[in-house]
Amino acid sequence: MENPSPIESPFKIAIIGGGLAGILLAIGLSSRDISVQIYEAAPTFAETSAGIGFGPNAVRAMTLLDPRIRAAYESLKTENSWESKRNIWFDFRRGWGQIPELLTELKMGHESEGGGNVLRARFMEELVKLLPVKTAEFGKNLSRVDDEGDSVRLWFQDGTQRTTDAVVGCDGIRSVVRKFLLGQDNPASQAVFSGVYAYRGLIQMDTAIDAVGEELALNSQVYVGNDGDLVTYPIEGGSLLNVVAFRKHDVDTWNHPKWIVDYPQGKLMKDFEGWGSIPLSLLKLLDKPQAWALFEMPSISSYSMGRITLLGDAAHGSTSHAGAGAGMAVEDALVLTNMLADPRVHLFSDIAQVFAVYSMVRHPRTQRLVRHSRESGMLFQLRKPGVEDDLRKLKEDLQNRQLWIWDINLKNHLERAKIELSKVLNEKRKV
Template sequence: MAPEKPFHVAVCGGGIGGLCLVIGLLRQKVSCTIYEAAPAFAEIGAGVSFGPNAVRAMEMIHPLIAKGFENCVTMNGWPEKKETWFDFRVGKAGSRDGQEVLIDTHVADVKSGKLGQTSVHRAHYLDELVKLVPHGVAKFGKRLKDITEEGDKLVLLFEDGTREEADAVIGCDGIKSRTRHILLEADHPAASAVFSGKYAYRGLIPMDKAVDALGDELARNSQIYMGYRGHVLTFPIDKGKTMNVVAFRTKLDGEWEDPMWVRPSTTEEMFADFVGWGDKVRKILGLMENPDVWALFDHPPAPVFYKGRICLLGDAAHATTPHQGAGAGQAIEDALVLSVLLGQVNSPANLEDALKAYDAVRRPRSQRVVTTSREASHLYELENASIGFDLEKARRQLEVRCKWIWDEDLSTQVKMAQDAMAKRPAGKL
């Protein structure tokens, strides 16, 4: 169906957030263009896991997104682990304040709903999204540099010297978002992401090797190995052919000086960083292919996600650490709410009303994900001051702490945003 609305939306950035938004906008008959900095759509070769809220949001944006997800989703291998998000176990023995944790103790089987762990290979999922974007909607090599106003139009200026016009600009340009700097202004304390104090090694293992080393249960079903100031998670991707690994550590000085946030690593570096960890964790580290190390940054809360007709979505708005597996899911929820709201706008003069309503509904929830994600890492890494090494207390928290993310009623969220748009015309910021 050809777009019918009397305005055009520029979407800067074609990651999971930007692509889901564009698919939603086109379904709502909103004309739009994606401006992507890279020469083509691309994702890294790693896994990403989605909570049930994210899967429902996909279906609500467009049933074909849910279909594409189904084409590449992998769930836990064992029927009895079908509803399990992660099994938590002790990966490193230790004691603190008179409490001892023993290696391999099973801490919790955390259930996330009837689908349990649902994860994809990022590149495969992105391919499924790209299939839903009609030819001509995306322009590549377009790195946003600035946005100015000319008459009624916003003008996007790109690093390659070209310019384009639009009625609204949605910055989906990730954790180092240029749009965020333009919107908040570069010297705002929330303009740039900050180091969370954690970093992680990422890599993949062919499943047959993982099964040989760990046995069927631990290899084919999602696991988190807990230890003081570190944790290691694994889940199957690629229809069970591959095991995805992320091995987290705490940086004791809390600083990340390297200007690179991602760099190649080695098995030796990982072994040196996980001295004293149990046999299972060390086997996993030894099998990881082409590991990278990632500094984990997140955003201080922005006071607002929009200004005039410029708006932020996904990591550009609320980059989070990955400890609840919820960052991409929040980008998809953003895309749902914003595409529905923009689909109800019938004049460029009302675009700001939609962005204001989006901000009112999406900002509190997505920023809570950022805060609670940091807290989650302290729990997994036995650093939580009131829980420490008390595994029974940890179990009770683990079993319930993500339910508010997973059980969200998205229809109500959309309705609240629609009501906010109907009631509150945008004023000056």
């Protein structure tokens, strides 16, 4: 059945970027009768064929944002296959030696709020079905944004223009909106290389089981090692094994013009020379290896200026060692959606206050994630200062490392945003 057309709302929101963050926000807003339009540079909605994980916090946020998002996720998610491992985030193992010794396992909490893994492209397909018709325009490469006071004007490379009441940049780690928000010459307007790159690939599960056995293939693993770590987890109902091999770069800069570079198999194997037979047997199965340079966003004081704001990776893009980047985007969308849908927000001029409070509420938590993820990568690669290759200290560090991400009380988080919004709106109404 065809989705209903968007219902007219007091104002309209332009979303730049049709990735997961943009679509999640559009679903949340449109389900609350707020008019949205997505402008996507690509000719269609598209995502990479790679795995993505969501923690308990993200799953709760999905439910609060729109139960249909949670339902789509539940229909696709893959958990660890063994019942004894069902609520384990990852088993952490030694990456060297013939036997990948188990160092520790990290539990995610109550099973009903546990996370899981999905194929990004498949999840995207299901989310798109939840959008009202004609919500997106494709082939729209943003070239300029002007806040004209009574409206925001968008200029596109194809020569077209659009006007809207507010703009949310959901255009990822290469965000164009961020450049206009901060200024083209501001060093913080663009992502910086993290010093790490990753090889990604999918392996048929039967092949993976033949290589490493059922326990290691059917359940999520992190193999730690000097200057590198290997992450594996099942997706697609356990039919595929998602593999990500992270490696510290020899230099601090990424000098390739592209962020994804074809590397020969020999380069991959040399990067993990000296590792144990189990990790190496999986790496040998990666066909046509590509190195993905990992970038992160520099810290900025605010994600918002006037009626322009940033959400997801455009605001706080991080490396992936915390497995929480996408989950933070769900939280962002939840907070911003609830604030824009607040019945006290009914004037165009209120949007700037909403965006300012959204930034204030989300900034500390999301900036902490950027730092945390970077540090987690150092920990997994045995180069975190004070821990390094001391496995006892590493296990101690790991035990409670993710709890601050997973255990957030989202209803309290939303209540804080509501209280802060009340303050600024009341102050504004006095003027």
